[in-house]
Amino acid sequence: MNQLDQLKQSTIVVADTGNFKQLAAFAPRDATTNPSLILKAVQQPDYAPLLAETVAAHRGEPLEAIVDQVLVRFGREILKVVPGRVSTEVDARLSFDTAATIARAHRLIALYEAQGVARERVLIKIAATWEGIQAARALEREGIHCNLTLLFAFCQAVACGEAGVRLISPFVGRIYDWYRKSAGAGWDEAANAGENDPGVKSVSQIYTYYKKFGIDTEVMGASFRNVGQIVALAGCDLLTISPELLAQLQASEAPVPRRLDAAAAQAAPIHAVSYNEAAFRYALNEDAMATEKLAEGIRAFAVDAAKLDAMIRVL
Structure with missing residues:
Protein backbone atom coordinates (compact mmCIF):
# COMPACT_ATOMS: atom_id res chain seq x y z
CA MET A 1 0.00 0.00 0.00
CA ASN A 2 1.44 3.38 -0.94
CA GLN A 3 2.00 6.16 1.58
CA LEU A 4 -0.99 8.19 0.40
CA ASP A 5 -3.38 5.29 0.94
CA GLN A 6 -1.80 4.57 4.32
CA LEU A 7 -2.18 8.22 5.34
CA LYS A 8 -5.87 8.15 4.40
CA GLN A 9 -6.43 5.43 7.02
CA SER A 10 -5.75 7.88 9.86
CA THR A 11 -6.14 11.36 8.32
CA ILE A 12 -8.49 13.10 5.89
CA VAL A 13 -6.39 14.07 2.87
CA VAL A 14 -7.05 17.45 1.28
CA ALA A 15 -5.57 18.77 -1.97
CA ASP A 16 -3.97 22.21 -1.80
CA THR A 17 -4.37 23.54 -5.33
CA GLY A 18 -6.45 25.60 -7.73
CA ASN A 19 -5.57 23.12 -10.47
CA PHE A 20 -8.77 21.06 -10.34
CA LYS A 21 -7.79 18.94 -13.35
CA GLN A 22 -5.06 17.32 -11.22
CA LEU A 23 -7.35 16.35 -8.36
CA ALA A 24 -8.91 13.09 -9.51
CA ALA A 25 -5.57 11.24 -9.55
CA PHE A 26 -5.24 11.61 -5.78
CA ALA A 27 -8.89 11.21 -4.69
CA PRO A 28 -8.76 13.77 -1.85
CA ARG A 29 -11.91 14.38 0.20
CA ASP A 30 -11.61 18.19 0.27
CA ALA A 31 -9.60 20.88 -1.50
CA THR A 32 -8.19 24.24 -0.47
CA THR A 33 -7.36 27.29 -2.56
CA ASN A 34 -5.82 30.68 -1.88
CA PRO A 35 -5.15 33.81 -3.99
CA SER A 36 -1.67 32.60 -4.95
CA LEU A 37 -2.94 29.19 -6.12
CA ILE A 38 -5.79 30.72 -8.14
CA LEU A 39 -3.39 33.22 -9.73
CA LYS A 40 -1.02 30.39 -10.62
CA ALA A 41 -3.87 28.39 -12.17
CA VAL A 42 -5.34 31.18 -14.34
CA VAL A 55 -15.06 37.94 -16.56
CA ALA A 56 -17.02 38.32 -19.82
CA ALA A 57 -20.19 37.04 -18.16
CA HIS A 58 -19.95 39.68 -15.43
CA ARG A 59 -18.51 42.63 -17.33
CA GLY A 60 -19.61 45.96 -15.89
CA GLU A 61 -19.87 44.68 -12.33
CA PRO A 62 -17.51 46.04 -9.65
CA LEU A 63 -14.03 44.52 -9.78
CA GLU A 64 -14.27 42.86 -6.37
CA ALA A 65 -17.58 41.24 -7.38
CA ILE A 66 -15.97 39.81 -10.53
CA VAL A 67 -13.06 38.46 -8.48
CA ASP A 68 -15.50 36.66 -6.21
CA GLN A 69 -17.24 35.19 -9.25
CA VAL A 70 -13.86 33.83 -10.43
CA LEU A 71 -13.10 32.33 -7.00
CA VAL A 72 -16.52 30.70 -6.82
CA ARG A 73 -16.21 29.37 -10.37
CA PHE A 74 -12.98 27.61 -9.41
CA GLY A 75 -14.61 26.36 -6.23
CA ARG A 76 -17.55 24.92 -8.16
CA GLU A 77 -15.23 23.11 -10.59
CA ILE A 78 -13.27 21.67 -7.66
CA LEU A 79 -16.49 20.46 -6.01
CA LYS A 80 -17.30 18.47 -9.15
CA VAL A 81 -14.20 16.39 -8.38
CA VAL A 82 -14.00 16.20 -4.58
CA PRO A 83 -16.86 14.75 -2.49
CA GLY A 84 -16.31 17.07 0.47
CA ARG A 85 -15.60 20.76 0.90
CA VAL A 86 -13.69 23.52 -0.82
CA SER A 87 -12.03 26.43 0.99
CA THR A 88 -12.45 29.82 -0.69
CA GLU A 89 -10.48 32.76 0.66
CA VAL A 90 -11.67 36.24 1.57
CA ASP A 91 -9.43 38.98 0.15
CA ALA A 92 -6.35 39.22 2.40
CA ARG A 93 -6.55 43.02 2.19
CA LEU A 94 -9.56 42.75 4.53
CA SER A 95 -7.60 40.88 7.22
CA PHE A 96 -7.97 43.67 9.78
CA ASP A 97 -11.60 44.58 9.02
CA THR A 98 -14.14 42.35 10.76
CA ALA A 99 -17.24 43.88 9.17
CA ALA A 100 -15.81 43.81 5.63
CA THR A 101 -14.68 40.19 6.08
CA ILE A 102 -18.19 39.19 7.17
CA ALA A 103 -19.72 41.03 4.21
CA ARG A 104 -17.36 39.35 1.72
CA ALA A 105 -18.05 35.94 3.25
CA HIS A 106 -21.80 36.53 2.91
CA ARG A 107 -21.32 37.35 -0.78
CA LEU A 108 -19.20 34.28 -1.45
CA ILE A 109 -21.75 32.00 0.22
CA ALA A 110 -24.61 33.70 -1.64
CA LEU A 111 -22.82 33.12 -4.96
CA TYR A 112 -22.27 29.45 -4.14
CA GLU A 113 -25.86 28.95 -3.02
CA ALA A 114 -27.17 30.70 -6.14
CA GLN A 115 -25.29 28.07 -8.15
CA GLY A 116 -26.82 25.23 -6.15
CA VAL A 117 -23.86 24.60 -3.82
CA ALA A 118 -24.90 24.09 -0.20
CA ARG A 119 -22.99 26.16 2.35
CA GLU A 120 -22.00 22.96 4.14
CA ARG A 121 -19.64 22.24 1.23
CA VAL A 122 -17.81 25.56 1.54
CA LEU A 123 -15.28 26.79 4.08
CA ILE A 124 -14.68 30.54 4.06
CA LYS A 125 -10.94 31.02 4.45
CA ILE A 126 -9.91 33.95 6.64
CA ALA A 127 -6.53 35.07 8.01
CA ALA A 128 -6.24 34.31 11.74
CA THR A 129 -5.88 37.92 12.89
CA TRP A 130 -7.92 38.99 15.91
CA GLU A 131 -10.34 40.71 13.51
CA GLY A 132 -10.54 37.63 11.29
CA ILE A 133 -11.26 35.36 14.25
CA GLN A 134 -14.09 37.64 15.40
CA ALA A 135 -15.54 37.63 11.89
CA ALA A 136 -15.42 33.82 11.93
CA ARG A 137 -17.13 33.76 15.33
CA ALA A 138 -20.07 35.71 13.86
CA LEU A 139 -20.18 33.67 10.64
CA GLU A 140 -20.15 30.33 12.47
CA ARG A 141 -23.22 31.43 14.42
CA GLU A 142 -24.98 31.81 11.06
CA GLY A 143 -23.98 28.35 9.91
CA ILE A 144 -21.24 29.68 7.61
CA HIS A 145 -18.21 27.55 8.37
CA CYS A 146 -14.70 28.94 8.32
CA ASN A 147 -11.11 27.86 7.75
CA LEU A 148 -8.73 30.14 9.67
CA THR A 149 -5.49 30.32 7.77
CA LEU A 150 -2.03 31.86 8.23
CA LEU A 151 -1.98 30.30 11.67
CA PHE A 152 1.46 30.20 13.28
CA ALA A 153 0.98 30.80 17.02
CA PHE A 154 -0.62 28.77 19.79
CA CYS A 155 -2.65 31.82 20.87
CA GLN A 156 -4.23 31.97 17.40
CA ALA A 157 -5.31 28.34 17.72
CA VAL A 158 -6.75 28.83 21.21
CA ALA A 159 -8.70 31.92 20.14
CA CYS A 160 -10.08 30.05 17.12
CA GLY A 161 -11.23 27.21 19.36
CA GLU A 162 -12.93 29.67 21.71
CA ALA A 163 -14.66 31.32 18.74
CA GLY A 164 -16.15 28.01 17.58
CA VAL A 165 -14.29 28.03 14.26
CA ARG A 166 -14.91 24.89 12.20
CA LEU A 167 -11.31 24.38 11.01
CA ILE A 168 -7.83 25.87 11.35
CA SER A 169 -4.82 25.57 9.03
CA PRO A 170 -1.55 25.78 10.97
CA PHE A 171 1.31 26.36 8.51
CA VAL A 172 3.98 23.72 9.05
CA GLY A 173 6.37 24.63 6.24
CA ARG A 174 6.44 28.37 6.85
CA ILE A 175 7.24 27.80 10.54
CA TYR A 176 10.05 25.48 9.46
CA ASP A 177 11.28 28.11 6.97
CA TRP A 178 11.51 30.78 9.68
CA TYR A 179 13.46 28.67 12.15
CA ARG A 180 15.79 27.38 9.45
CA LYS A 181 16.51 30.91 8.22
CA SER A 182 16.91 32.21 11.77
CA ALA A 183 19.45 29.50 12.64
CA GLY A 184 21.51 30.19 9.52
CA ALA A 185 24.67 28.10 9.31
CA GLY A 186 23.85 26.57 12.70
CA TRP A 187 20.77 24.76 11.38
CA ASP A 188 20.93 20.98 11.80
CA GLU A 189 18.44 19.46 9.35
CA ALA A 190 18.60 15.95 10.80
CA ALA A 191 18.05 17.17 14.36
CA ASN A 192 15.03 19.23 13.25
CA ALA A 193 13.32 16.59 11.11
CA GLY A 194 10.22 14.48 11.73
CA GLU A 195 8.61 15.03 15.12
CA ASN A 196 11.38 17.54 15.99
CA ASP A 197 10.49 19.80 13.04
CA PRO A 198 9.36 23.13 14.56
CA GLY A 199 6.27 23.23 12.31
CA VAL A 200 5.35 19.65 13.19
CA LYS A 201 5.79 20.43 16.89
CA SER A 202 3.42 23.42 16.58
CA VAL A 203 0.65 21.35 14.98
CA SER A 204 1.15 18.52 17.48
CA GLN A 205 0.79 20.99 20.38
CA ILE A 206 -2.43 22.42 18.95
CA TYR A 207 -3.88 18.97 18.19
CA THR A 208 -3.09 17.75 21.71
CA TYR A 209 -4.65 20.84 23.29
CA TYR A 210 -7.85 20.59 21.24
CA LYS A 211 -8.31 16.87 21.95
CA LYS A 212 -7.45 17.22 25.65
CA PHE A 213 -10.09 19.90 26.20
CA GLY A 214 -12.77 18.64 23.82
CA ILE A 215 -12.52 21.51 21.34
CA ASP A 216 -14.44 20.59 18.18
CA THR A 217 -12.40 22.76 15.80
CA GLU A 218 -10.71 20.56 13.18
CA VAL A 219 -6.92 20.77 12.83
CA MET A 220 -5.64 20.73 9.25
CA GLY A 221 -1.86 20.88 8.89
CA ALA A 222 -0.87 22.94 5.84
CA SER A 223 2.09 24.36 3.92
CA PHE A 224 4.38 21.33 3.74
CA ARG A 225 7.94 21.39 2.45
CA ASN A 226 8.61 17.65 2.39
CA VAL A 227 7.00 14.24 2.87
CA GLY A 228 8.71 13.82 6.25
CA GLN A 229 6.60 16.63 7.73
CA ILE A 230 3.42 14.98 6.45
CA VAL A 231 4.30 11.51 7.74
CA ALA A 232 5.18 12.99 11.15
CA LEU A 233 1.60 14.32 11.43
CA ALA A 234 -0.25 11.14 10.41
CA GLY A 235 -3.37 10.99 12.56
CA CYS A 236 -4.02 14.74 12.42
CA ASP A 237 -7.69 15.50 11.62
CA LEU A 238 -6.82 16.66 8.09
CA LEU A 239 -3.69 17.52 6.11
CA THR A 240 -3.81 19.73 3.00
CA ILE A 241 -1.07 18.76 0.59
CA SER A 242 0.20 20.08 -2.76
CA PRO A 243 -0.15 17.86 -5.86
CA GLU A 244 3.65 17.51 -6.00
CA LEU A 245 3.84 16.02 -2.50
CA LEU A 246 0.69 13.94 -3.05
CA ALA A 247 2.49 12.39 -6.03
CA GLN A 248 5.56 11.62 -3.89
CA LEU A 249 3.36 9.93 -1.27
CA GLN A 250 1.67 7.92 -3.99
CA ALA A 251 5.03 6.77 -5.35
CA SER A 252 6.36 5.39 -2.05
CA GLU A 253 5.39 2.38 0.02
CA ALA A 254 7.38 3.30 3.14
CA PRO A 255 5.37 2.86 6.36
CA VAL A 256 3.14 5.68 7.66
CA PRO A 257 2.33 4.89 11.31
CA ARG A 258 -0.19 7.02 13.21
CA ARG A 259 1.69 9.72 15.13
CA LEU A 260 -1.14 11.85 16.56
CA ASP A 261 -3.82 10.18 18.66
CA ALA A 262 -6.82 11.78 20.37
CA ALA A 263 -6.89 9.20 23.17
CA ALA A 264 -3.22 9.75 23.99
CA ALA A 265 -3.82 13.52 24.12
CA GLN A 266 -6.16 13.02 27.09
CA ALA A 267 -3.16 12.17 29.27
CA ALA A 268 -1.15 15.27 28.32
CA PRO A 269 -0.10 17.31 31.41
CA ILE A 270 -1.36 20.69 30.14
CA HIS A 271 -3.71 23.37 31.41
CA ALA A 272 -6.46 25.27 29.62
CA VAL A 273 -5.76 28.89 28.70
CA SER A 274 -7.89 31.74 27.38
CA TYR A 275 -7.16 34.95 25.48
CA ASN A 276 -9.07 38.20 25.42
CA GLU A 277 -8.03 40.72 22.76
CA ALA A 278 -5.24 42.31 24.80
CA ALA A 279 -3.78 38.97 25.87
CA PHE A 280 -4.03 37.64 22.30
CA ARG A 281 -2.21 40.60 20.83
CA TYR A 282 0.51 40.45 23.48
CA ALA A 283 1.03 36.69 23.05
CA LEU A 284 1.26 37.09 19.27
CA ASN A 285 3.67 40.00 19.71
CA GLU A 286 5.87 37.84 21.96
CA ASP A 287 6.18 35.22 19.19
CA ALA A 288 8.56 36.76 16.66
CA MET A 289 8.13 33.90 14.19
CA ALA A 290 4.32 34.12 14.21
CA THR A 291 4.30 37.92 14.03
CA GLU A 292 6.64 37.96 11.04
CA LYS A 293 5.06 35.07 9.14
CA LEU A 294 1.48 36.31 9.64
CA ALA A 295 2.37 39.76 8.33
CA GLU A 296 4.43 38.29 5.47
CA GLY A 297 1.61 35.90 4.52
CA ILE A 298 -1.01 38.64 4.41
CA ARG A 299 1.27 40.82 2.30
CA ALA A 300 2.02 38.00 -0.14
CA PHE A 301 -1.65 37.07 -0.56
CA ALA A 302 -2.51 40.76 -1.01
CA VAL A 303 0.10 41.09 -3.76
CA ASP A 304 -1.30 38.09 -5.62
CA ALA A 305 -4.87 39.36 -5.15
CA ALA A 306 -3.78 42.64 -6.75
CA LYS A 307 -2.19 40.74 -9.65
CA LEU A 308 -5.45 38.87 -10.21
CA ASP A 309 -7.28 42.23 -10.15
CA ALA A 310 -4.89 43.53 -12.81
CA MET A 311 -5.45 40.47 -15.04
CA ILE A 312 -9.20 40.92 -14.82
CA ARG A 313 -9.03 44.64 -15.63
CA VAL A 314 -7.37 43.99 -19.01
CA LEU A 315 -9.74 41.21 -20.12
Missing part, protein backbone atom coordinates in the same frame (compact mmCIF):
# COMPACT_ATOMS: atom_id res chain seq x y z
CA GLN A 43 -1.92 31.81 -15.86
CA GLN A 44 -1.94 28.28 -17.32
CA PRO A 45 -3.45 27.62 -20.77
CA ASP A 46 -5.87 25.05 -19.33
CA TYR A 47 -7.52 27.63 -17.09
CA ALA A 48 -7.14 30.98 -18.86
CA PRO A 49 -10.38 30.44 -20.85
CA LEU A 50 -12.31 29.88 -17.62
CA LEU A 51 -11.09 33.23 -16.32
CA ALA A 52 -11.93 35.03 -19.57
CA GLU A 53 -15.37 33.42 -19.75
CA THR A 54 -16.24 34.35 -16.16
Whole structure:
Protein backbone atom coordinates (compact mmCIF):
# COMPACT_ATOMS: atom_id res chain seq x y z
CA MET A 1 0.00 0.00 0.00
CA ASN A 2 1.44 3.38 -0.94
CA GLN A 3 2.00 6.16 1.58
CA LEU A 4 -0.99 8.19 0.40
CA ASP A 5 -3.38 5.29 0.94
CA GLN A 6 -1.80 4.57 4.32
CA LEU A 7 -2.18 8.22 5.34
CA LYS A 8 -5.87 8.15 4.40
CA GLN A 9 -6.43 5.43 7.02
CA SER A 10 -5.75 7.88 9.86
CA THR A 11 -6.14 11.36 8.32
CA ILE A 12 -8.49 13.10 5.89
CA VAL A 13 -6.39 14.07 2.87
CA VAL A 14 -7.05 17.45 1.28
CA ALA A 15 -5.57 18.77 -1.97
CA ASP A 16 -3.97 22.21 -1.80
CA THR A 17 -4.37 23.54 -5.33
CA GLY A 18 -6.45 25.60 -7.73
CA ASN A 19 -5.57 23.12 -10.47
CA PHE A 20 -8.77 21.06 -10.34
CA LYS A 21 -7.79 18.94 -13.35
CA GLN A 22 -5.06 17.32 -11.22
CA LEU A 23 -7.35 16.35 -8.36
CA ALA A 24 -8.91 13.09 -9.51
CA ALA A 25 -5.57 11.24 -9.55
CA PHE A 26 -5.24 11.61 -5.78
CA ALA A 27 -8.89 11.21 -4.69
CA PRO A 28 -8.76 13.77 -1.85
CA ARG A 29 -11.91 14.38 0.20
CA ASP A 30 -11.61 18.19 0.27
CA ALA A 31 -9.60 20.88 -1.50
CA THR A 32 -8.19 24.24 -0.47
CA THR A 33 -7.36 27.29 -2.56
CA ASN A 34 -5.82 30.68 -1.88
CA PRO A 35 -5.15 33.81 -3.99
CA SER A 36 -1.67 32.60 -4.95
CA LEU A 37 -2.94 29.19 -6.12
CA ILE A 38 -5.79 30.72 -8.14
CA LEU A 39 -3.39 33.22 -9.73
CA LYS A 40 -1.02 30.39 -10.62
CA ALA A 41 -3.87 28.39 -12.17
CA VAL A 42 -5.34 31.18 -14.34
CA GLN A 43 -1.92 31.81 -15.86
CA GLN A 44 -1.94 28.28 -17.32
CA PRO A 45 -3.45 27.62 -20.77
CA ASP A 46 -5.87 25.05 -19.33
CA TYR A 47 -7.52 27.63 -17.09
CA ALA A 48 -7.14 30.98 -18.86
CA PRO A 49 -10.38 30.44 -20.85
CA LEU A 50 -12.31 29.88 -17.62
CA LEU A 51 -11.09 33.23 -16.32
CA ALA A 52 -11.93 35.03 -19.57
CA GLU A 53 -15.37 33.42 -19.75
CA THR A 54 -16.24 34.35 -16.16
CA VAL A 55 -15.06 37.94 -16.56
CA ALA A 56 -17.02 38.32 -19.82
CA ALA A 57 -20.19 37.04 -18.16
CA HIS A 58 -19.95 39.68 -15.43
CA ARG A 59 -18.51 42.63 -17.33
CA GLY A 60 -19.61 45.96 -15.89
CA GLU A 61 -19.87 44.68 -12.33
CA PRO A 62 -17.51 46.04 -9.65
CA LEU A 63 -14.03 44.52 -9.78
CA GLU A 64 -14.27 42.86 -6.37
CA ALA A 65 -17.58 41.24 -7.38
CA ILE A 66 -15.97 39.81 -10.53
CA VAL A 67 -13.06 38.46 -8.48
CA ASP A 68 -15.50 36.66 -6.21
CA GLN A 69 -17.24 35.19 -9.25
CA VAL A 70 -13.86 33.83 -10.43
CA LEU A 71 -13.10 32.33 -7.00
CA VAL A 72 -16.52 30.70 -6.82
CA ARG A 73 -16.21 29.37 -10.37
CA PHE A 74 -12.98 27.61 -9.41
CA GLY A 75 -14.61 26.36 -6.23
CA ARG A 76 -17.55 24.92 -8.16
CA GLU A 77 -15.23 23.11 -10.59
CA ILE A 78 -13.27 21.67 -7.66
CA LEU A 79 -16.49 20.46 -6.01
CA LYS A 80 -17.30 18.47 -9.15
CA VAL A 81 -14.20 16.39 -8.38
CA VAL A 82 -14.00 16.20 -4.58
CA PRO A 83 -16.86 14.75 -2.49
CA GLY A 84 -16.31 17.07 0.47
CA ARG A 85 -15.60 20.76 0.90
CA VAL A 86 -13.69 23.52 -0.82
CA SER A 87 -12.03 26.43 0.99
CA THR A 88 -12.45 29.82 -0.69
CA GLU A 89 -10.48 32.76 0.66
CA VAL A 90 -11.67 36.24 1.57
CA ASP A 91 -9.43 38.98 0.15
CA ALA A 92 -6.35 39.22 2.40
CA ARG A 93 -6.55 43.02 2.19
CA LEU A 94 -9.56 42.75 4.53
CA SER A 95 -7.60 40.88 7.22
CA PHE A 96 -7.97 43.67 9.78
CA ASP A 97 -11.60 44.58 9.02
CA THR A 98 -14.14 42.35 10.76
CA ALA A 99 -17.24 43.88 9.17
CA ALA A 100 -15.81 43.81 5.63
CA THR A 101 -14.68 40.19 6.08
CA ILE A 102 -18.19 39.19 7.17
CA ALA A 103 -19.72 41.03 4.21
CA ARG A 104 -17.36 39.35 1.72
CA ALA A 105 -18.05 35.94 3.25
CA HIS A 106 -21.80 36.53 2.91
CA ARG A 107 -21.32 37.35 -0.78
CA LEU A 108 -19.20 34.28 -1.45
CA ILE A 109 -21.75 32.00 0.22
CA ALA A 110 -24.61 33.70 -1.64
CA LEU A 111 -22.82 33.12 -4.96
CA TYR A 112 -22.27 29.45 -4.14
CA GLU A 113 -25.86 28.95 -3.02
CA ALA A 114 -27.17 30.70 -6.14
CA GLN A 115 -25.29 28.07 -8.15
CA GLY A 116 -26.82 25.23 -6.15
CA VAL A 117 -23.86 24.60 -3.82
CA ALA A 118 -24.90 24.09 -0.20
CA ARG A 119 -22.99 26.16 2.35
CA GLU A 120 -22.00 22.96 4.14
CA ARG A 121 -19.64 22.24 1.23
CA VAL A 122 -17.81 25.56 1.54
CA LEU A 123 -15.28 26.79 4.08
CA ILE A 124 -14.68 30.54 4.06
CA LYS A 125 -10.94 31.02 4.45
CA ILE A 126 -9.91 33.95 6.64
CA ALA A 127 -6.53 35.07 8.01
CA ALA A 128 -6.24 34.31 11.74
CA THR A 129 -5.88 37.92 12.89
CA TRP A 130 -7.92 38.99 15.91
CA GLU A 131 -10.34 40.71 13.51
CA GLY A 132 -10.54 37.63 11.29
CA ILE A 133 -11.26 35.36 14.25
CA GLN A 134 -14.09 37.64 15.40
CA ALA A 135 -15.54 37.63 11.89
CA ALA A 136 -15.42 33.82 11.93
CA ARG A 137 -17.13 33.76 15.33
CA ALA A 138 -20.07 35.71 13.86
CA LEU A 139 -20.18 33.67 10.64
CA GLU A 140 -20.15 30.33 12.47
CA ARG A 141 -23.22 31.43 14.42
CA GLU A 142 -24.98 31.81 11.06
CA GLY A 143 -23.98 28.35 9.91
CA ILE A 144 -21.24 29.68 7.61
CA HIS A 145 -18.21 27.55 8.37
CA CYS A 146 -14.70 28.94 8.32
CA ASN A 147 -11.11 27.86 7.75
CA LEU A 148 -8.73 30.14 9.67
CA THR A 149 -5.49 30.32 7.77
CA LEU A 150 -2.03 31.86 8.23
CA LEU A 151 -1.98 30.30 11.67
CA PHE A 152 1.46 30.20 13.28
CA ALA A 153 0.98 30.80 17.02
CA PHE A 154 -0.62 28.77 19.79
CA CYS A 155 -2.65 31.82 20.87
CA GLN A 156 -4.23 31.97 17.40
CA ALA A 157 -5.31 28.34 17.72
CA VAL A 158 -6.75 28.83 21.21
CA ALA A 159 -8.70 31.92 20.14
CA CYS A 160 -10.08 30.05 17.12
CA GLY A 161 -11.23 27.21 19.36
CA GLU A 162 -12.93 29.67 21.71
CA ALA A 163 -14.66 31.32 18.74
CA GLY A 164 -16.15 28.01 17.58
CA VAL A 165 -14.29 28.03 14.26
CA ARG A 166 -14.91 24.89 12.20
CA LEU A 167 -11.31 24.38 11.01
CA ILE A 168 -7.83 25.87 11.35
CA SER A 169 -4.82 25.57 9.03
CA PRO A 170 -1.55 25.78 10.97
CA PHE A 171 1.31 26.36 8.51
CA VAL A 172 3.98 23.72 9.05
CA GLY A 173 6.37 24.63 6.24
CA ARG A 174 6.44 28.37 6.85
CA ILE A 175 7.24 27.80 10.54
CA TYR A 176 10.05 25.48 9.46
CA ASP A 177 11.28 28.11 6.97
CA TRP A 178 11.51 30.78 9.68
CA TYR A 179 13.46 28.67 12.15
CA ARG A 180 15.79 27.38 9.45
CA LYS A 181 16.51 30.91 8.22
CA SER A 182 16.91 32.21 11.77
CA ALA A 183 19.45 29.50 12.64
CA GLY A 184 21.51 30.19 9.52
CA ALA A 185 24.67 28.10 9.31
CA GLY A 186 23.85 26.57 12.70
CA TRP A 187 20.77 24.76 11.38
CA ASP A 188 20.93 20.98 11.80
CA GLU A 189 18.44 19.46 9.35
CA ALA A 190 18.60 15.95 10.80
CA ALA A 191 18.05 17.17 14.36
CA ASN A 192 15.03 19.23 13.25
CA ALA A 193 13.32 16.59 11.11
CA GLY A 194 10.22 14.48 11.73
CA GLU A 195 8.61 15.03 15.12
CA ASN A 196 11.38 17.54 15.99
CA ASP A 197 10.49 19.80 13.04
CA PRO A 198 9.36 23.13 14.56
CA GLY A 199 6.27 23.23 12.31
CA VAL A 200 5.35 19.65 13.19
CA LYS A 201 5.79 20.43 16.89
CA SER A 202 3.42 23.42 16.58
CA VAL A 203 0.65 21.35 14.98
CA SER A 204 1.15 18.52 17.48
CA GLN A 205 0.79 20.99 20.38
CA ILE A 206 -2.43 22.42 18.95
CA TYR A 207 -3.88 18.97 18.19
CA THR A 208 -3.09 17.75 21.71
CA TYR A 209 -4.65 20.84 23.29
CA TYR A 210 -7.85 20.59 21.24
CA LYS A 211 -8.31 16.87 21.95
CA LYS A 212 -7.45 17.22 25.65
CA PHE A 213 -10.09 19.90 26.20
CA GLY A 214 -12.77 18.64 23.82
CA ILE A 215 -12.52 21.51 21.34
CA ASP A 216 -14.44 20.59 18.18
CA THR A 217 -12.40 22.76 15.80
CA GLU A 218 -10.71 20.56 13.18
CA VAL A 219 -6.92 20.77 12.83
CA MET A 220 -5.64 20.73 9.25
CA GLY A 221 -1.86 20.88 8.89
CA ALA A 222 -0.87 22.94 5.84
CA SER A 223 2.09 24.36 3.92
CA PHE A 224 4.38 21.33 3.74
CA ARG A 225 7.94 21.39 2.45
CA ASN A 226 8.61 17.65 2.39
CA VAL A 227 7.00 14.24 2.87
CA GLY A 228 8.71 13.82 6.25
CA GLN A 229 6.60 16.63 7.73
CA ILE A 230 3.42 14.98 6.45
CA VAL A 231 4.30 11.51 7.74
CA ALA A 232 5.18 12.99 11.15
CA LEU A 233 1.60 14.32 11.43
CA ALA A 234 -0.25 11.14 10.41
CA GLY A 235 -3.37 10.99 12.56
CA CYS A 236 -4.02 14.74 12.42
CA ASP A 237 -7.69 15.50 11.62
CA LEU A 238 -6.82 16.66 8.09
CA LEU A 239 -3.69 17.52 6.11
CA THR A 240 -3.81 19.73 3.00
CA ILE A 241 -1.07 18.76 0.59
CA SER A 242 0.20 20.08 -2.76
CA PRO A 243 -0.15 17.86 -5.86
CA GLU A 244 3.65 17.51 -6.00
CA LEU A 245 3.84 16.02 -2.50
CA LEU A 246 0.69 13.94 -3.05
CA ALA A 247 2.49 12.39 -6.03
CA GLN A 248 5.56 11.62 -3.89
CA LEU A 249 3.36 9.93 -1.27
CA GLN A 250 1.67 7.92 -3.99
CA ALA A 251 5.03 6.77 -5.35
CA SER A 252 6.36 5.39 -2.05
CA GLU A 253 5.39 2.38 0.02
CA ALA A 254 7.38 3.30 3.14
CA PRO A 255 5.37 2.86 6.36
CA VAL A 256 3.14 5.68 7.66
CA PRO A 257 2.33 4.89 11.31
CA ARG A 258 -0.19 7.02 13.21
CA ARG A 259 1.69 9.72 15.13
CA LEU A 260 -1.14 11.85 16.56
CA ASP A 261 -3.82 10.18 18.66
CA ALA A 262 -6.82 11.78 20.37
CA ALA A 263 -6.89 9.20 23.17
CA ALA A 264 -3.22 9.75 23.99
CA ALA A 265 -3.82 13.52 24.12
CA GLN A 266 -6.16 13.02 27.09
CA ALA A 267 -3.16 12.17 29.27
CA ALA A 268 -1.15 15.27 28.32
CA PRO A 269 -0.10 17.31 31.41
CA ILE A 270 -1.36 20.69 30.14
CA HIS A 271 -3.71 23.37 31.41
CA ALA A 272 -6.46 25.27 29.62
CA VAL A 273 -5.76 28.89 28.70
CA SER A 274 -7.89 31.74 27.38
CA TYR A 275 -7.16 34.95 25.48
CA ASN A 276 -9.07 38.20 25.42
CA GLU A 277 -8.03 40.72 22.76
CA ALA A 278 -5.24 42.31 24.80
CA ALA A 279 -3.78 38.97 25.87
CA PHE A 280 -4.03 37.64 22.30
CA ARG A 281 -2.21 40.60 20.83
CA TYR A 282 0.51 40.45 23.48
CA ALA A 283 1.03 36.69 23.05
CA LEU A 284 1.26 37.09 19.27
CA ASN A 285 3.67 40.00 19.71
CA GLU A 286 5.87 37.84 21.96
CA ASP A 287 6.18 35.22 19.19
CA ALA A 288 8.56 36.76 16.66
CA MET A 289 8.13 33.90 14.19
CA ALA A 290 4.32 34.12 14.21
CA THR A 291 4.30 37.92 14.03
CA GLU A 292 6.64 37.96 11.04
CA LYS A 293 5.06 35.07 9.14
CA LEU A 294 1.48 36.31 9.64
CA ALA A 295 2.37 39.76 8.33
CA GLU A 296 4.43 38.29 5.47
CA GLY A 297 1.61 35.90 4.52
CA ILE A 298 -1.01 38.64 4.41
CA ARG A 299 1.27 40.82 2.30
CA ALA A 300 2.02 38.00 -0.14
CA PHE A 301 -1.65 37.07 -0.56
CA ALA A 302 -2.51 40.76 -1.01
CA VAL A 303 0.10 41.09 -3.76
CA ASP A 304 -1.30 38.09 -5.62
CA ALA A 305 -4.87 39.36 -5.15
CA ALA A 306 -3.78 42.64 -6.75
CA LYS A 307 -2.19 40.74 -9.65
CA LEU A 308 -5.45 38.87 -10.21
CA ASP A 309 -7.28 42.23 -10.15
CA ALA A 310 -4.89 43.53 -12.81
CA MET A 311 -5.45 40.47 -15.04
CA ILE A 312 -9.20 40.92 -14.82
CA ARG A 313 -9.03 44.64 -15.63
CA VAL A 314 -7.37 43.99 -19.01
CA LEU A 315 -9.74 41.21 -20.12
